[in-house]
Amino acid sequence: MRNTWIICRKELSSYFASPVAYLLLTMFALIFGFFFWNSLGYFVIASMEMQMRGQAFSMSVNEQIIRPLLANTSVVGLFFIPMITMRLFAEEKRTGTIELLATSPVRDIEIIVGKWLSALILYACLLLFTALNFAFLFRYGNPDWKPLAVGYLGLLLQAGGLLAIGTFISTLTRNQIIAGAATFGVCLMLWIFSWVSGYDSATWAAVLSYMSVVTHFDSFGKGVIESKDAIFYLTVIFLGLFFTARSMESMRWRS
Amino acid sequence: MITVKDLTRGYAHTVAVNQVSFSVAKGQIVGFLGPNGAGKTTTMRMLTCFLPPSSGTATVAGFDVLEQPLEVKKRIGYLPETPPIYPEMATVEYLRFVGSLKGLSGTDLDKRVDYVVGRCSVADVKKKLLGKLSKGYRQRVGLAQAIIHNPDVLILDEPTAGLDPKQINETRDLIKDLAGDHTIILSTHILPEVEQTCQQVIIINKGRVVATDSVENLQSRGRNAETMVLEVASRSGPLEVARIEQRLKQVAGVSRVSIKNKYDSRAVFETESLMGELKRGDLARVIVESGWDLNELRPASMSLEEIFLQLTGGDPAAQTAEAKPGAAAPGQGESSAAEEPHA
Numbered sequence: 001m002r003n004t005w006i007i008c009r010k011e012l013s014s015y016f017a018s019p020v021a022y023l024l025l026t027m028f029a030l031i032f033g034f035f036f037w038n039s040l041g042y043f044v045i046a047s048m049e050m051q052m053r054g055q056a057f058s059m060s061v062n063e064q065i066i067r068p069l070l071a072n073t074s075v076v077g078l079f080f081i082p083m084i085t086m087r088l089f090a091e092e093k094r095t096g097t098i099e100l101l102a103t104s105p106v107r108d109i110e111i112i113v114g115k116w117l118s119a120l121i122l123y124a125c126l127l128l129f130t131a132l133n134f135a136f137l138f139r140y141g142n143p144d145w146k147p148l149a150v151g152y153l154g155l156l157l158q159a160g161g162l163l164a165i166g167t168f169i170s171t172l173t174r175n176q177i178i179a180g181a182a183t184f185g186v187c188l189m190l191w192i193f194s195w196v197s198g199y200d201s202a203t204w205a206a207v208l209s210y211m212s213v214v215t216h217f218d219s220f221g222k223g224v225i226e227s228k229d230a231i232f233y234l235t236v237i238f239l240g241l242f243f244t245a246r247s248m249e250s251m252r253w254r255s
Numbered sequence: 256m257i258t259v260k261d262l263t264r265g266y267a268h269t270v271a272v273n274q275v276s277f278s279v280a281k282g283q284i285v286g287f288l289g290p291n292g293a294g295k296t297t298t299m300r301m302l303t304c305f306l307p308p309s310s311g312t313a314t315v316a317g318f319d320v321l322e323q324p325l326e327v328k329k330r331i332g333y334l335p336e337t338p339p340i341y342p343e344m345a346t347v348e349y350l351r352f353v354g355s356l357k358g359l360s361g362t363d364l365d366k367r368v369d370y371v372v373g374r375c376s377v378a379d380v381k382k383k384l385l386g387k388l389s390k391g392y393r394q395r396v397g398l399a400q401a402i403i404h405n406p407d408v409l410i411l412d413e414p415t416a417g418l419d420p421k422q423i424n425e426t427r428d429l430i431k432d433l434a435g436d437h438t439i440i441l442s443t444h445i446l447p448e449v450e451q452t453c454q455q456v457i458i459i460n461k462g463r464v465v466a467t468d469s470v471e472n473l474q475s476r477g478r479n480a481e482t483m484v485l486e487v488a489s490r491s492g493p494l495e496v497a498r499i500e501q502r503l504k505q506v507a508g509v510s511r512v513s514i515k516n517k518y519d520s521r522a523v524f525e526t527e528s529l530m531g532e533l534k535r536g537d538l539a540r541v542i543v544e545s546g547w548d549l550n551e552l553r554p555a556s557m558s559l560e561e562i563f564l565q566l567t568g569g570d571p572a573a574q575t576a577e578a579k580p581g582a583a584a585p586g587q588g589e590s591s592a593a594e595e596p597h598a
Contacts, residue, residue: 006355010341017343100339100400103303104356105328252306254267 003106007114008121011088015122020087024080024122029129035072036133039065061143066134067221070151073130074217077123077159078187084122085166086180088115089248093174102252112167112244119163120156127155147223154220157233158213162187164240171247190214256281256408256438257302261311264297271297273462274311279455281407284434286453286470287442294462295442296336299410302440303333316407329358332406332437336413338397342386346377346396349385350403357404367403375399375429391422398426402433409433411441415448427452481530486551487542488521494547496522502541508533521550 015021043064050059092098101111131152137143166183173179194212196205209215216233219226257279264272272294279285287295300306302313304324312319318326341349347368354364372378375395380388385396394414401409414430415423430439430452443449449456450470458466487499496517503512508528516523526538535552542549 003356006352010352013348014341014343095339095342096335096337097339097341099300099303099305099333099335100353101356102305103328103331103333104353105325105358106356107325 001110003110004114004117007101007106007111008118011115011118012121015118020083021122021125024083025126025129028076028080028126031076032069032073032130032133035069035076036065036130039069061137061141062147062223065137066143066148066151067223069130069134070148070155070221071214071217073127074155074158074214074221075191077126077155078162078191078213079184080126081123081159081162081166081187082180082183084119085163085170085183086176087170088119088167089170089244090173090176090179093171093251094176098251108245108248109241112241112248116160116164116167116241116244119167120160123159123163124156127152144223150223150225151220153225154217154229154233157220157230157237158217161213161233161236161240162190164237164244166240168240168244168247171244171251256283257313257315257440259298259302259311259313262298262301262308262313263310264294264301264306265309271462272301272308275459275462275464276311277457277464277467279438279440281438282435283455284430284439284441284453285455285457286449287440287457287459288444288446288449289442289459290444293459295459296412297462298459299333299412299440299442302408303331303410304328305333329404330407332401332404332409334397334401334409334411334414336416338393339400340385340393340396342384344385345382346385346388347372347381349396350399353400354403359404367405371399371403374402376425390417391419394418394422394426398429402437405436407438409437409439409441411439413442413444415443415445423448481528481533482555483526483528483533483535483538484515484551484553484555485524485526485538485542485549486521487524488548488550490546490548492520494520494522499524499542499545499547502545503538506533506537506541508537523551525555 043059043061046064047059089098092101102108134143134148138145162183165186166179169183169186170176170179172182190211190213192212193208194215196208210232213233213236216229219229259278260276262272262275263270275294275298287298289295297306301308301320302315304320304327307321312321314320315327316330318330320327341352344352350368350371351364354367359367372381375398377392377395377399380392380396385393388396394417398411398414401411411430415426418426427448430441433439441452453470456466456468456470457464485503488494496514499522500512500514503509503524503526506526509526510529511527513525513527514522515525526533539549539552
């Protein structure tokens with residue numbers, strides 16, 4: 001536990017000592033800020049129209065702003081995750097610092113979890129910017145905080161799974177670009193798998209659709225914790241980290 | 256302190272280390288000598304638990320590298336060939352990170368960081384980013400991280416590679432200083448380095464141990480033939496090289512004379528003789544009494560290549576040397592030789 005934290009802290013300071021973290025945070029803040037501004041604008045226009053017509057639509061900040069924005073975040077996150085994980089092991093392998101970690105009295109799993117945790121924390125920092133935007137809703141509106149909290153939980157779980165996959169891919173190469181590109185490919189695949197739901201009757205389509213990380217986010221976006229979705233994400237996290245551990249072990253036999 | 260038995264490690268198509276056996280007593284400095292690609296790094300990586308051996312066993316401080324890697328790692332300080340540094344970290348930050356990784360914390364960690372900073376003379380660059388340091392400083396920081404947890408065993412892979420002569424000397428002094436408290440294995444392909452720092456040498460070639468011996472024995476074994484280098488100058492006018500050559504040949508014990516270099520008024524000669532058959536004084540007297548000046552007279556040091564050729568049987572004259580009882584064949588009698596205490 002202590003070692004995990006030492007590794008995690010070191011990784012975080014690496015992220016924040018280089019431009020990586022700031023670049024990601026800035027880009028994410030801009031993109032999300034645009035989404036927020038956009039959907040807030042629609043919401044305001046819709047509510048003004050409603051007032052002018054004197055009709056009573058049901059307007060909900062949660063349903064009309066927070067939920068679509070969380071869904072957007074879950075997709076935008078797919079693009080950021082490769083950039084977070086690509087360096088985790090690839091860089092250590094290239095510079096040889098992996099030898100330091102592997103010859104220190106630390107278990108492989110402590111190294112892996114430490115690195116993965118640091119990636120998750122960086123992702124959580126990205127989410128802080130979304131929270132900053134949502135804070136305005138709480139200041140001027142009256143949204144329910146519980147679905148939002150569940151949404152964040154879902155985002156973290158989803159990112160946890162993808163980050164674990166990215167961590168695994170990063171152990172396979174010493175080239176960060178390859179690690180990043182491969183992770184990006186996998187993330188995209190796991191997103192677009194959800195598009196086959198049109199062929200719902202076929203078994204293969206059902207399987208692919210089930211594998212998509214985005215479909216499993218729907219329930220969280222609604223503010224519902226579905227155990228099957230939570231278990232799906234937890235399984236992905238476990239498998240990702242498990243394969244990372246196996247890969248580190250085989251690295252020793254091969255290298 | 257370290258016992259290695261029949262250690263073997265293969266890669267996909269090659270055997271990098273083949274049935275290597277040796278042992279190292281506590282407090283010794285052992286040089287791991289061999290050309291590039293001989294299997295030095297692979298052996299060291301197995302000792303540090305970075306690579307698992309394909310077969311054979313190695314124990315460090317009584318712990319097996321396969322069975323109890325964590326215990327072994329606690330007792331080993333390792334400096335790989337390229338210092339394992341994070342360029343974006345500052346020196347002290349890095350040392351604190353490594354220290355805590357090795358299990359230090361609190362005031363212990365503070366003390367050890369202060370100690371290694373002083374010991375390895377990196378105080379000037381305490382706050383600097385490692386990526387901005389010169390090769391010499393990086394090497395020292397690498398050494399500092401290796402000794403930060405005061406390990407019983409230090410494993411240094413080519414610790415002086417790429418340093419300038421002054422830094423090389425400093426590093427060697429530091430390593431010699433560290434012996435006693437620590438058992439040290441260092442690898443190198445530079446013979447003088449072994450002569451200067453180590454008490455014990457393990458020569459490795461193509462994955463096999465070809466000799467394990469003390470430095471003195473190794474040198475004398477290499478020198479059953481002795482080569483002397485002389486520089487002779489004339490007092491006035493050109494030098495009569497042929498006459499000098501003749502005179503040198505007449506000295507008792509000299510079996511061959513060759514001219515290495517010829518200048519206007521001076522020349523460099525080499526004489527060969529069997530070990531102990533030649534009195535150096537005779538050489539000097541002959542030159543001086545004939546009216547020439549003797550600028551220099553020294554034994555030619557044996558290069559690693561020569562010793563190497565001898566030990567690996569590349570040179571016909573060496574076959575006999577290898578067959579001598581003093582020359583340990585791989586796999587036998589090494590452990591006992593290695594355990595002999597040396598001053």
